[in-house]
Amino acid sequence: MSKTARRLLLLFAHPAVHKSRVNHLLLSHVQSLPGVTVNDLYEAYPRFLINVAREQALLLEHDVIIFQHPFYWYSSPAILKQWQDLVLEFGFAYGKNGTRLHGKLFLTAISTGGPSSAYQRSGSNYFTIRELLAPFEQTARLCGMTYLPPFVVPGVLWMDDEHELASYASTYRRALEALRDNTLDVSEIIKLDTLNQAMALLPAS
Amino acid sequence: MESSDYLFQTFIYLAAAVVSVPIAKRLGLGSVLGYLLAGVIIGPHVFGFIGAAGGDVMNVAQFGVVMMLFLVGLELRPNVLWRLRGPIFGSGTLQVGLTAVVCAVVALCFQLAIGPAIAVGLILSGSSTAIAVQSLTEKGWLTTKGGQTSVAVLLFQDLAVIPILAVLPLLGAAHPATTTAPHPATWFQVLLVLGTVSAIIIGGRFLVSPVFHLLALTRLHEIITAAALLLVVGIALAMQLIGLSPALGTFLAGVVLAESEYRHELEADIEPFKGLLLGLFFVSVGASIDLSLIQSQPILMGSLVIGLLLIKAAVLYGIGKISRLENSQNFTFSLALAQGSEFAFVLVAFAVNNRVFDQGLGDRLIAVVALSMVAAPFLFTANEFWIQPRFSSRLRQRQPDEIDEINPVIVAGVGRYGAVVARLLNSQNIKTTVLDFDPEQVDLIRKIGFKVFYGDATRHELLAAAGGAQAKLLLIAIDDVEASLGLVQLAQKHFPNLNLLVRAYDREHAYRLIKLGVRNIFRETLESSLEMSVEALRLLGFGAYRAYRAAHTFKEYDEETVRVLAEYYGTDEKDFLGRVRKRVQTLDELFESERAVSPGPDSAWERPKAAEKPEARSQEPGARS
Numbered sequence: 022m023s024k025t026a027r028r029l030l031l032l033f034a035h036p037a038v039h040k041s042r043v044n045h046l047l048l049s050h051v052q053s054l055p056g057v058t059v060n061d062l063y064e065a066y067p068r069f070l071i072n073v074a075r076e077q078a079l080l081l082e083h084d085v086i087i088f089q090h091p092f093y094w095y096s097s098p099a100i101l102k103q104w105q106d107l108v109l110e111f112g113f114a115y116g117k118n119g120t121r122l123h124g125k126l127f128l129t130a131i132s133t134g135g136p137s138s139a140y141q142r143s144g145s146n147y148f149t150i151r152e153l154l155a156p157f158e159q160t161a162r163l164c165g166m167t168y169l170p171p172f173v174v175p176g177v178l179w180m181d182d183e184h185e186l187a188s189y190a191s192t193y194r195r196a197l198e199a200l201r202d203n204t205l206d207v208s209e210i211i212k213l214d215t216l217n218q219a220m221a222l223l224p225a226s
Numbered sequence: 227m228e229s230s231d232y233l234f235q236t237f238i239y240l241a242a243a244v245v246s247v248p249i250a251k252r253l254g255l256g257s258v259l260g261y262l263l264a265g266v267i268i269g270p271h272v273f274g275f276i277g278a279a280g281g282d283v284m285n286v287a288q289f290g291v292v293m294m295l296f297l298v299g300l301e302l303r304p305n306v307l308w309r310l311r312g313p314i315f316g317s318g319t320l321q322v323g324l325t326a327v328v329c330a331v332v333a334l335c336f337q338l339a340i341g342p343a344i345a346v347g348l349i350l351s352g353s354s355t356a357i358a359v360q361s362l363t364e365k366g367w368l369t370t371k372g373g374q375t376s377v378a379v380l381l382f383q384d385l386a387v388i389p390i391l392a393v394l395p396l397l398g399a400a401h402p403a404t405t406t407a408p409h410p411a412t413w414f415q416v417l418l419v420l421g422t423v424s425a426i427i428i429g430g431r432f433l434v435s436p437v438f439h440l441l442a443l444t445r446l447h448e449i450i451t452a453a454a455l456l457l458v459v460g461i462a463l464a465m466q467l468i469g470l471s472p473a474l475g476t477f478l479a480g481v482v483l484a485e486s487e488y489r490h491e492l493e494a495d496i497e498p499f500k501g502l503l504l505g506l507f508f509v510s511v512g513a514s515i516d517l518s519l520i521q522s523q524p525i526l527m528g529s530l531v532i533g534l535l536l537i538k539a540a541v542l543y544g545i546g547k548i549s550r551l552e553n554s555q556n557f558t559f560s561l562a563l564a565q566g567s568e569f570a571f572v573l574v575a576f577a578v579n580n581r582v583f584d585q586g587l588g589d590r591l592i593a594v595v596a597l598s599m600v601a602a603p604f605l606f607t608a609n610e611f612w613i614q615p616r617f618s619s620r621l622r623q624r625q626p627d628e629i630d631e632i633n634p635v636i637v638a639g640v641g642r643y644g645a646v647v648a649r650l651l652n653s654q655n656i657k658t659t660v661l662d663f664d665p666e667q668v669d670l671i672r673k674i675g676f677k678v679f680y681g682d683a684t685r686h687e688l689l690a691a692a693g694g695a696q697a698k699l700l701l702i703a704i705d706d707v708e709a710s711l712g713l714v715q716l717a718q719k720h721f722p723n724l725n726l727l728v729r730a731y732d733r734e735h736a737y738r739l740i741k742l743g744v745r746n747i748f749r750e751t752l753e754s755s756l757e758m759s760v761e762a763l764r765l766l767g768f769g770a771y772r773a774y775r776a777a778h779t780f781k782e783y784d785e786e787t788v789r790v791l792a793e794y795y796g797t798d799e800k801d802f803l804g805r806v807r808k809r810v811q812t813l814d815e816l817f818e819s820e821r822a823v824s825p826g827p828d829s830a831w832e833r834p835k836a837a838e839k840p841e842a843r844s845q846e847p848g849a850r851s
Contacts, residue, residue: 037831038769067774093831 027126027201029057030083034090034101036063043132043177043186044091050190056201058083062100069103076108081121085200086166088157089130095146095153105160114164123165126200126207128172128216129157130193136176150175151214167207172196172216192220199223238275242268243505250603256364258357259603261505265512272517284510284571290503291356291568292462293496295384295473298359298377299480300493301368307481310378317375317545318382321563324541325351332533341397342583348390349574349591350534352383352567354599355473356504361606362562371551372558379542379563384474387569391576398582418468426461426475430482438488454495508599511568515596516589527590531597535605539564554617561609565602566595632693633657636724637701638683638713640671643729643750644703648676659692663704684713686720694721702728707735714742733788740792749788756781 031051035044038061052059060079066072080086090097112119133140133150140146140153151158154171161168174189196216199205210219242264250260268275302310330347338346358376359368367373434457441450458476465475483489520527539560546556571592578588635658637648648660660676661683662668668680681688683704694700700717704710710728717724727746730736739747756777763773787809794802 036771036775039772040831063771064769067770098831 025203026056027084027203028082029054029085029087029197029201030079031057031059031087031089031197032101032104033059033061034063034088034098034104036098036100038063041091043174043180043189044089046186046190047089047130047132047174047193050194051197054194054197054201057197062104063098066100069100071100071104071107073107073110076104077110077113077121080108080125083125085126085128086122087128087130087197092131092133092150092153095148096156109160109164120165125166126169127157127161127164127166128169128200129154130172130216132174132177134176134178136179137173140175167211169200169207170210170213170215170219192217195223196220235275238268239506239509242509247505255607256361256603257505258360258508259600261508262512262600262603265509266515266517267512268509269513269515269517271515284507284514287503287507287510288568289462290500290505290507292473292476293458293500294356294359294504296458296476296480297493297496297500299477299482300484300489302377302481303484304481310374310381313375313378313549314382317549318379318386320545320548321379321541322348322351322383322386324545325538328537328541329534332537338583338587342587345394345397345577345582346587346591348393349570349577350538350566350595352387352569353380353538353563354565354567354602355380355384356507356568357565357599357602358562360504361603362558365606365610367558367562370555370558372546372555372562375546375549375551375555375559376562379545381474381477383567383569384471384477387471387573388469390573394573394577394582395580398577398580415468419470422464422468422470422475423478426464426479427482430479430486434483435486435488438491450491451495454492455499457492458496507568511571511596511599514571514592515600516593519589519593520597527593527597530590530594531601534566534594534598535564535601554614557609557613561605561613564605565598570595631657631659632696633659634698635659635701636661636683636689636692636694636697636699637703639663639702639704639729640676640678641667641703641705644701645671647701647703652676659697661688661692684709684716686716689713689716689721694724698723698725700724700726702726705731707731707738710735711738711742714739714744718742734795736788737792737795740789741795752781752784 031048033044033048035041038045048059051057058079060076062071088097088101090101096102109115109122110119114122131150131154135144135146137150138144140148140150146153150171150173158168172193174186174193177186180186196219199220205219205223210216213219243261246264246267247257247260250263251257267273326344326347328347329350330343333343333346334340358380362368362373362376368377438450438453441453457479461475461479462472465472483492542560542563543556546559551559574588574591577583578585635651635656637644637651637658637660640648640660640662641664644660644662648658651658660671660678661681662671662678663680663682665680668678671678679692681692683689683692683702694717700713700721702710702713704713710731714726714728717726725746726744728739728744728748730739730747730749732751733749736747736749759780760773760777763776764770768776791802791805791809794805796802
């Protein structure tokens with residue numbers, strides 16, 4: 022396992038950050054980490070005029086690509102879809118010569134309104150989170166990236182306990198640090214359901 | 227003199243100005259003529275209110291010219307002055323030289339000796355900076371090409387006064403022994419001049435701003451005014467001491483200060499003094515006109531004045547041709563500078579003192595120059611109302627261009643609005659037929675390399691020739707509201723195939739377009755004001771997307787408001803205003819409710835924290851944090 026530091030690109034998408042509790046808190050815990058570049062898409066492109074060249078250059082400069090967003094209608098907020106549609110071009114991200122993203126790690130970090138228990142056959146959402154994230158997972162696969170298990174903050178609509186929220190935030194921070202410093206065994210953690218579980222296995226630093 | 231006497235004199239001057247200037251302005255003759263007539267009326271030959279003191283007043287009042295050149299300098303940035311160097315030295319030399327020669331030849335015909343004849347020529351070669359600049363400014367022509375060339379020539383004339391003063395005493399051929407020629411320039415004097423000029427430039431550049439900054443800290447406005455006056459008076463004094471023209475010195479200082487942050491402050495402080503002093507100056511010129519001389523030889527004096535104006539205007543017109551001024555500009559240029567100069571009064575006195583010629587000839591010269599100054603405002607008026615309209619009407623009568631192509635899009639009006647639209651469409655390879663009614667705009671756009679047709683799109687046959695029947699879109703971007711509405715109706719009636727996109731000049735225009743049934747209406751300033759609000763919100767800490775959505779939500783509401791109100795527009799005014807008020811109230815209520823409940827239009831993104839149990843709500847997966 023090599024110990025060289027990875028560079029992380031965090032694509033942040035939240036259309037109403039001023040009302041956000043969870044994503045805002047998560048972001049504030051990681052945005053000043055060395056080695057992490059935060060790209061706030063709604064801030065950068067309020068009119069959805071995404072600068073493809075800039076975005077592709079950013080992708081090439083980083084080793085870990087992170088999508089952080091609330092889980093709207095089993096998917097991402099609109100701008101992140103727009104970003105994928107425009108930036109992940111044929112010949113760049115996929116296709117015969119589209120190998121520029123090969124070998125990178127891909128992570129989704131989401132918050133969900135419903136609790137984990139809602140994401141199962143007996144729950145109101147029927148599918149598991151991993152199942153619902155299949156389009157992201159397949160996107161990563163097609164682009165030759167390694168899909169990491171998602172980091173999930175579930176049940177935020179009813180989360181009253183600020184300590185609980187804060188502990189999610191610090192776990193998130195430790196997870197990104199670990200990805201940066203290459204202290205996780207990727208081949209082991211891809212077997213898990215969530216990145217949260219992987220962090221629980223690590224001794225708290 | 228008693229102090230009440232001063233008060234009386236002041237009262238007379240001010241009263242004459244206050245009465246006659248508004249009358250002259252009302253008659254469209256400009257303030258200069260008003261002042262001059264006031265001077266004639268209160269002068270020794272009519273009411274005789276001012277007598278011997280008149281000359282002193284004129285000396286004081288000439289300072290108005292100095293101040294005026296300071297202000298002209300403030301308007302001219304150094305690079306503009308540098309661009310004018312050609313006209314200053316080229317046209318200026320030609321003008322002074324040629325006018326002096328022609329006038330001297332005429333003087334020779336009047337049996338003058340060669341020396342005095344040349345003196346007369348030189349004295350008459352100048353033009354009145356005071357009248358020309360004041361009138362050009364009043365008419366708004368100072369920044370036109372003709373105006374700029376006029377200023378350039380006037381500057382050269384100011385420069386030329388110095389050598390003329392040096393040469394004049396030598397021309398009194400009859401009395402060579404009594405001449406008092408100025409001392410020949412020694413190297414010391416040259417150094418002194420160079421030193422003073424550099425002091426003005428360096429001081430203006432580096433000293434004035436800090437000093438004014440310090441003075442501004444006192445918060446006493448009159449001290450700043452006093453400092454501005456001190457600056458002008460000081461420079462004038464320094465120039466006088468080294469034997470240069472004070473007007474040129476202050477002009478130079480003005481140019482140096484044109485780029486300083488205190489430029490507007492200086493302008494505002496000096497302006498009223500300049501105005502009053504110049505007025506006073508014109509009044510005293512009027513008072514100095516010797517009416518008895520004119521009465522005794524009316525025909526001779528009249529033809530001399532007309533002759534002088536003709537000669538000067540003809541020489542100027544020729545120079546304008548050489549420097550390739552357009553004809554309309556050339557008329558402005560040659561008529562603005564046709565009158566004699568205020569320096570002529572000084573030069574005549576100087577020449578008489580040096581016995582170049584006698585007092586009788588001197589009086590006549592003064593009368594001729596003063597009368598030519600009286601004639602000047604009429605020349606300006608003739609130019610404005612009689613000559614210039616001919617040029618523009620000739621342009622307006624220009625035949626519409628032959629339109630040789632049919633395109634899917636017709637753009638009517640290619641001013642600041644239409645030009646952007648046409649360019650954007652062109653950038654996407656959409657062919658447009660562009661029409662404009664303003665010949666200058668058409669020529670300008672053509673120079674940039676766009677294909678534009680000159681013509682009035684509101685005429686049926688022209689719109690037909692432009693492809694009205696075949697095109698898909700008609701983009702109307704003309705300024706004139708009535709013409710725009712007329713074009714809409716014309717197109718609706720004869721070319722129903724055309725999809726209309728219309729720029730609305732203002733809200734009222736929008737109402738009227740809606741009433742005509744136009745769907746695509748673009749209020750000209752709306753987008754720009756929204757952009758400004760977005761930036762304001764962002765600087766207040768709003769996220770970019772939030773600010774963008776707030777502005778565009780507002781826009782939607784406002785557009786709907788315009789559509790609702792258009793229905794009531796033009797019916798009953800009271801009813802309409804009532805609707806507006808009600809609509810504004812609704813808007814207020816809407817915002818109030820938004821502020822109170824806070825979800826706003828985008829509430830789905832952030833549902834307020836649920837109070838119910840998860841099981842009850844988890845049916846709705848839309849809103850997540």
